[in-house]
Amino acid sequence: MMHDDNSKKNHRLGLILQRSLEGNLTVEEKTWLGDTLRTDVRAREFYIGFMKVHSGLRMISAEILPETASKNNASLNDLLQGLSEYEQEAPEVIIPTELNPELELVIDTPSGIRIRKKSKWENLLLLGSIAAVFLIAAAGVMFPPAMNREVATITDMLSARWQNNGVRYETGTRLFKRERMLLEEGLAELEFDNGVRLTIESPASFKVRSDMQIDLEYGRLFATVPGRASGFTVKTRVAKVVDIGTRFGVEVDKAGAVSLHVIQGQTKLGLNRFWNNESIDVKGGAARNVSAREEITVITCDDRLFAQEIGSRSNTIWRGEEQLDLADVVCGGSGFNTGNAEMVIDPLTGELQPYVERGSITRRAQVAFSPAESMAYVDGVFVPDGGEGAIEITSTGIRYGRCPDTSGATRKDLTVLNKVYYNEGGDLILGDVKYGYPYRPAICMQANIGITFDLDAIRADLKNVEIEYFEALCAMASLAASRNDRVSPAGKADFIILLDGKEKKVISDVRMDFSEMVHIDIEPQDRFLTIMTTDHQLKGESDPIGWDRCFLGEPVLGLRVDNVSKE
Amino acid sequence: MQGKNEEMDYREYMSLLSLNYQSIYSYILMLVANHNNADDIMQETTILMYEKFDVFEKGTDFLSWARKIAKYKTMEYYRKQKREKLVFDQDLVELIDQQSLTHKESEDEWLDTLGKCVSGLERSDRELLHIRYHENASVLEISRRFGCSFQKVYRAMARVNGLLQRCMRRKLGMEQII
Numbered sequence: 001m002m003h004d005d006n007s008k009k010n011h012r013l014g015l016i017l018q019r020s021l022e023g024n025l026t027v028e029e030k031t032w033l034g035d036t037l038r039t040d041v042r043a044r045e046f047y048i049g050f051m052k053v054h055s056g057l058r059m060i061s062a063e064i065l066p067e068t069a070s071k072n073n074a075s076l077n078d079l080l081q082g083l084s085e086y087e088q089e090a091p092e093v094i095i096p097t098e099l100n101p102e103l104e105l106v107i108d109t110p111s112g113i114r115i116r117k118k119s120k121w122e123n124l125l126l127l128g129s130i131a132a133v134f135l136i137a138a139a140g141v142m143f144p145p146a147m148n149r150e151v152a153t154i155t156d157m158l159s160a161r162w163q164n165n166g167v168r169y170e171t172g173t174r175l176f177k178r179e180r181m182l183l184e185e186g187l188a189e190l191e192f193d194n195g196v197r198l199t200i201e202s203p204a205s206f207k208v209r210s211d212m213q214i215d216l217e218y219g220r221l222f223a224t225v226p227g228r229a230s231g232f233t234v235k236t237r238v239a240k241v242v243d244i245g246t247r248f249g250v251e252v253d254k255a256g257a258v259s260l261h262v263i264q265g266q267t268k269l270g271l272n273r274f275w276n277n278e279s280i281d282v283k284g285g286a287a288r289n290v291s292a293r294e295e296i297t298v299i300t301c302d303d304r305l306f307a308q309e310i311g312s313r314s315n316t317i318w319r320g321e322e323q324l325d326l327a328d329v330v331c332g333g334s335g336f337n338t339g340n341a342e343m344v345i346d347p348l349t350g351e352l353q354p355y356v357e358r359g360s361i362t363r364r365a366q367v368a369f370s371p372a373e374s375m376a377y378v379d380g381v382f383v384p385d386g387g388e389g390a391i392e393i394t395s396t397g398i399r400y401g402r403c404p405d406t407s408g409a410t411r412k413d414l415t416v417l418n419k420v421y422y423n424e425g426g427d428l429i430l431g432d433v434k435y436g437y438p439y440r441p442a443i444c445m446q447a448n449i450g451i452t453f454d455l456d457a458i459r460a461d462l463k464n465v466e467i468e469y470f471e472a473l474c475a476m477a478s479l480a481a482s483r484n485d486r487v488s489p490a491g492k493a494d495f496i497i498l499l500d501g502k503e504k505k506v507i508s509d510v511r512m513d514f515s516e517m518v519h520i521d522i523e524p525q526d527r528f529l530t531i532m533t534t535d536h537q538l539k540g541e542s543d544p545i546g547w548d549r550c551f552l553g554e555p556v557l558g559l560r561v562d563n564v565s566k567e
Numbered sequence: 568m569q570g571k572n573e574e575m576d577y578r579e580y581m582s583l584l585s586l587n588y589q590s591i592y593s594y595i596l597m598l599v600a601n602h603n604n605a606d607d608i609m610q611e612t613t614i615l616m617y618e619k620f621d622v623f624e625k626g627t628d629f630l631s632w633a634r635k636i637a638k639y640k641t642m643e644y645y646r647k648q649k650r651e652k653l654v655f656d657q658d659l660v661e662l663i664d665q666q667s668l669t670h671k672e673s674e675d676e677w678l679d680t681l682g683k684c685v686s687g688l689e690r691s692d693r694e695l696l697h698i699r700y701h702e703n704a705s706v707l708e709i710s711r712r713f714g715c716s717f718q719k720v721y722r723a724m725a726r727v728n729g730l731l732q733r734c735m736r737r738k739l740g741m742e743q744i745i
Contacts, residue, residue: 020601
C-alpha cells in the first residue's frame, strides 16, 4: 500500500517536474511541490534522481551535434497516439497560449553553453564585458590551457586563416577538449596525443571533442589513425564514423550531407541518432554518402579527393599521388604541380630565380656546393669537376671521389623550360617527342651541372609515405631538323646518379639522341639523391659543353603509403 | 606581456568553464527546478566566477569552487526574486543540496550508466529523448509535430524519466524509490 502511494506520488511528481522545468506550474502546483519536497525525504530523493536524469540527458545530447529533424518517427508516433487511453487519468495541464518569449532568446553556443539575452544584462557595463566573453564562445571559439585538458597540437598549417577572435593559432598551438575552430582558408594538420593525425581543408567548422572524437560540422577532413587509437570517431550532424585503425576521409557540406571515403583499413558508419545503434562496415577502397535526409548510398571511392598530408615549408599538399614530380620541385614546386615553370635554379648560387636566356655564355662556379636554402626539397646544386679530387655534393659535407675531371664550366640553369634551347637548335626534343614545359616534364641539365635532393625533407612532409624509387629518362636531346644543315654537333656527356654519395648509376659518354630509362630503388635510410651531368671532355677541346644538352625526362620519385601502425 | 597573461587567464577560465558548464548548470537547475531561473542564476554565476578567477587556486577542483559560487548566487537569487516566480525557498534549497551530497557516484559514472540505460530503452522512447534533448524541442513543439496533446508528451517524458531512474538505481546499486 505504501509502495502504491509512493508510486502515485512519484508519478505526479514526475509530471509536475516536467512542467516545472518549462515554467508551466500553477501557484497551487508550486505549493504542492514545495510542501511535498519539504516534508517527504523520499520525494526529495525522487526529485534529485529526476533532475540528475534530466541533466544527464542534456549532457549526453550535448556530446552530439544537432541534426536535422527526422521526418519519420513512426515508433514515437505510435507511442504518443497510444497514450490516449490514459489521458483522463492525467492531471490537468495548463497550456500556455504562446511559447514563453524568453525561451526563444537563447543562444546555443557550440560548446553547449546556453545564454539567454536579457535587457538588464545589456544595461550593465561589467556584464557587457562578460557577455562579450560568451559571444566569443558563441562565435565558436573556446580558449583553453590547464591540467590534462590538452589533447592535440596544430602540427602544420598552409595558408591558414582562422576565425579566431584574437586568439593566435599557429604551428605548435596546443588544443583543448571541446575547442571549437573555424578554418576559413587554407589547410591545417592536427596531431592528437594518441597519434591520430588529421588534415583539415577549409572552409571547415569543427570541434575537438576529446582525444577520441572530433565533431565536423562542415568541411573536409582526412584521418590517419594508428591502431592504438582505434575507435576514434568523426561525428557529423547526420552520421558518425568510427575508425578501426585506418585512413579515411570525411567530407561534410553545409547542408549536412556526408561522404566517407575509406582509403585503407575499415570503419563503421552509422547515423548519428540516439536510438540508432546500428552501423555498417565500410572498408578500404569503399565509400558511402549519407544525405542530409540520412539516406545512405554507395559511391565510388575517390582516393585523390582529400589532402592527406601537408607541408608548409614547400607548400605541399599530397592527395595520395603515387609519384612526386622532381621537375616540379626544380621550378619551386612541391612535386605536385605547384611549381612555376618560369623559375630556374642558378647552379652557381643555388638561388631560385626567374628564367633569363643565357645563350652560350660559359660560367664557372666560385664555390663547390651551393645550398638551395629557399627550396625545401632541394639540398643544393654544384658544378661538378673532379680534377682536383673529391667534390662536395651535399650540405652535410658528403663528398664524391670519383667525379670525372671536367672543364668546370657550365652554361645553363637548372630549368624545366622547353624554350631554354630554342635559340641554339630548337626545342628540347628526343626523336619526335618534346620535353620540358609545356610538354613533358623534364629537367634540363646541360653539363656540367649537379643537383642534390633531400629525401628526408620530403619524408618530413609526407609523414606516412615511403619513397620507393627514383625513375627518369636520362637523355641527350636531338638536334632540331632545322639546324641540321648548319653544324655537325658532337655532344657527349656522362650521367652520374648517387645516393648519399654512393654510385647507383653511371652512364658514360652518351651522345646526341641517347636515352635510357633509369630506375633506382631507394631505401628508408637514404637521404640524398644526387644527379649530375659531366662534359666527358677531351683534352684540348675548346667547347666541351656546347652541345651536351642533357636532360632528365619525366623524373619522379615513387611513393608508397606506409601501412598504418597496428600497434 | 601583460596582455599575454590576460589572454592565458582568459583562455584558462573559458576552458574550465567550458568543461564544467553543464555540470554547474545542472547543479543550479537542481536547486531551482526551472530552466528560466537556472539560466538567470547561471549568468550571474559565470560573471562572478570570472571576477573572482584570480583568487581561484590553479590546479584545484574548479567544479567544487564553481558550485560554491553557484549556490551563493542561487541563494541571493531567492532573496531578490518575488515568491511567486520561484518554485522553492531557501530552506528547501538547503535541504535538497544536503541530500544531493549523499549521492556519491561520480558524474562520469552517472553519465556512463545513463548512456547504457538509454540504450536499453524501447526505440520509441529513444526517439522521444532524441527529439526532446538532441533536437532541443520543447514539449509544445513535440506535441505539435505529432498532433497530440501536451499531456501526452509530459506523460511520456515523465514515464521515460522514471524508467531511467529505476535503471540507474538498479545499475548503481541504489535504493529503489519508485
